[in-house]
Amino acid sequence: MAQAVRVIVYVPRELRKECGGASTLALTAATVRELLCEVERCHPPLYRCICDETGAVRRHLNVFVNSMHLRDRQGLDTVLAPGDEVVIIPAVSGG
Amino acid sequence: MPERVVLAIGTKKGLFVAEAAKTRGRFELRGPFGPGVAVYATLIDTRSTPRIYASSCNPFFGMKVLRSTDLGKRFKETKAAPAFPKEDGRALANIWAFETGAGKKELWCGVEPAALFRSSDGGDSWELVPGISNHEHARQWQPGAGGLCLHTILQQGSRLHLGISTGGHYLSEDGGQTFVPANQGVGAGFMPDPYPEFGQCVHKIAAHPAAPGRLYMQNHGGWAEWDGPGGPRPHIGVLRSDDHGKTWYSIAKGLPSDFGFPIVVHPHDPDAVYVMPLAPTTRTCPGGAPAVWRSENGGMSWTRLAQGLPKKQSYFTVLRDAMDMDQLKSPALYFGTTTGQLWMGRDGGEAWSCLFDALPPVHCVKTAVV
Numbered sequence: 001m002a003q004a005v006r007v008i009v010y011v012p013r014e015l016r017k018e019c020g021g022a023s024t025l026a027l028t029a030a031t032v033r034e035l036l037c038e039v040e041r042c043h044p045p046l047y048r049c050i051c052d053e054t055g056a057v058r059r060h061l062n063v064f065v066n067s068m069h070l071r072d073r074q075g076l077d078t079v080l081a082p083g084d085e086v087v088i089i090p091a092v093s094g095g
Numbered sequence: 096m097p098e099r100v101v102l103a104i105g106t107k108k109g110l111f112v113a114e115a116a117k118t119r120g121r122f123e124l125r126g127p128f129g130p131g132v133a134v135y136a137t138l139i140d141t142r143s144t145p146r147i148y149a150s151s152c153n154p155f156f157g158m159k160v161l162r163s164t165d166l167g168k169r170f171k172e173t174k175a176a177p178a179f180p181k182e183d184g185r186a187l188a189n190i191w192a193f194e195t196g197a198g199k200k201e202l203w204c205g206v207e208p209a210a211l212f213r214s215s216d217g218g219d220s221w222e223l224v225p226g227i228s229n230h231e232h233a234r235q236w237q238p239g240a241g242g243l244c245l246h247t248i249l250q251q252g253s254r255l256h257l258g259i260s261t262g263g264h265y266l267s268e269d270g271g272q273t274f275v276p277a278n279q280g281v282g283a284g285f286m287p288d289p290y291p292e293f294g295q296c297v298h299k300i301a302a303h304p305a306a307p308g309r310l311y312m313q314n315h316g317g318w319a320e321w322d323g324p325g326g327p328r329p330h331i332g333v334l335r336s337d338d339h340g341k342t343w344y345s346i347a348k349g350l351p352s353d354f355g356f357p358i359v360v361h362p363h364d365p366d367a368v369y370v371m372p373l374a375p376t377t378r379t380c381p382g383g384a385p386a387v388w389r390s391e392n393g394g395m396s397w398t399r400l401a402q403g404l405p406k407k408q409s410y411f412t413v414l415r416d417a418m419d420m421d422q423l424k425s426p427a428l429y430f431g432t433t434t435g436q437l438w439m440g441r442d443g444g445e446a447w448s449c450l451f452d453a454l455p456p457v458h459c460v461k462t463a464v465v
Binding site for chain 2: 014015048049050052053054055056058059060061090091093
């Protein structure tokens with residue numbers, strides 16, 4: 001079982017008002033799924049912007065661990081390492 | 096303060112508010128609020144201090160409800176937006192309707208996927224209404240082109256009428272506790288059985304408080320030429336009910352097309368009803384010449400209203416919530432187009448002028464006199 005580690009979450013500018021203006025969050029979790037639970041616990045409005053009611057990451061948001069997209073790793077079960085940077089970036093979709 | 100005419104205009108790129116004196120000589124435009132985010136539903140609640148509500152459904156970051164208490168000079172997010180319970184398995188995709196409820200601060204909200212929410216505190220908290228949201232038919236409803244949406248909410252005392260695309264018309268006679276499909280006479284062009292119990296693509300339903308039991312419906316018409324199973328089904332698009340929606344009959348005779356999206360009733364005359372017929376295949380103005388059609392006898396005959404509207408080369412669409420009428424003595428009709436124009440028809444649509452020519456595509460228009 002993976003150990004909980006300290007990681008940094010980078011919050012996009014559009015969502016910083018949902019977490020008191022912070023551009024980064026230092027949180028402790030073993031996996032991305034646990035990390036999102038921490039976001040929900042500490043910053044519920046921010047969580048609702050990142051995930052829908054089912055817990056899925058919103059379709060037009062991309063989540064990277066360091067430089068790799070979640071879909072190229074193990075999705076929400078991706079294991080985190082100490083000091084990992086978790087980056088949330090809106091997709092380029094739209095019109 | 097003298098009476099003012101207020102328009103709430105929901106667009107693909109945010110909400111605009113227009114305000115004018117009751118002469119309607121010049122409308123001042125404010126906005127966009129919630130810039131860049133599509134607004135499919137607005138409400139001007141005039142029960143006490145006027146409040147303007149707007150949905151703000153951001154495909155990136157989720158759903159918000161915006162509220163203004165100063166006639167649309169500023170908007171703030173309500174404390175919460177409708178959300179399905181985590182264990183439900185559905186996720187909110189869009190907000191399609193706001194309506195006032197019976198209580199002083201009670202609101203209804205129709206959403207996609209088709210479900211109904213209720214707020215008793217002016218939009219700061221919301222609860223799912225299970226009688227329709229978890230109806231035994233709910234998992235059989237199918238999305239129309241706009242999505243599987245609950246777009247029409249009409250409350251008449253303890254009766255609650257809902258329009259769902261594609262689910263049909265559902266009626267509650269106990270204040271929203273339980274619902275039954277009420278679609279006898281409402282055709283479905285896209286199903287082998289032309290008159291199913293439910294599953295119709297209802298586009299909009301309208302009523303007038305002075306005519307209890309009477310409802311008008313713009314249904315998804317345009318299937319007169321169908322030659323497959325079930326045969327042609329002309330005149331299924333514009334309908335009327337005189338028994339609280341339990342049975343419906345066609346009032347489409349005389350219209351150039353029974354396809355369209357909005358249907359609006361005159362605020363002072365329950366016999367006067369307005370539609371915007373569109374070509375069924377393209378869903379644009381027939382022949383490129385837009386016109387509103389009015390009946391003054393409850394749908395028995397229709398008159399074309401196009402003075403001031405373009406005579407050619409206009410191929411826009413007017414969506415289901417993009418037409419409304421103010422409540423002045425001689426009311427004006429308004430409609431917004433998918434090409435970003437906002438038109439006003441004075442004297443009940445007799446004389447049209449373009450108020451705004453280059454807004455983003457218009458999804459919805461609501462008006463009130465405050």
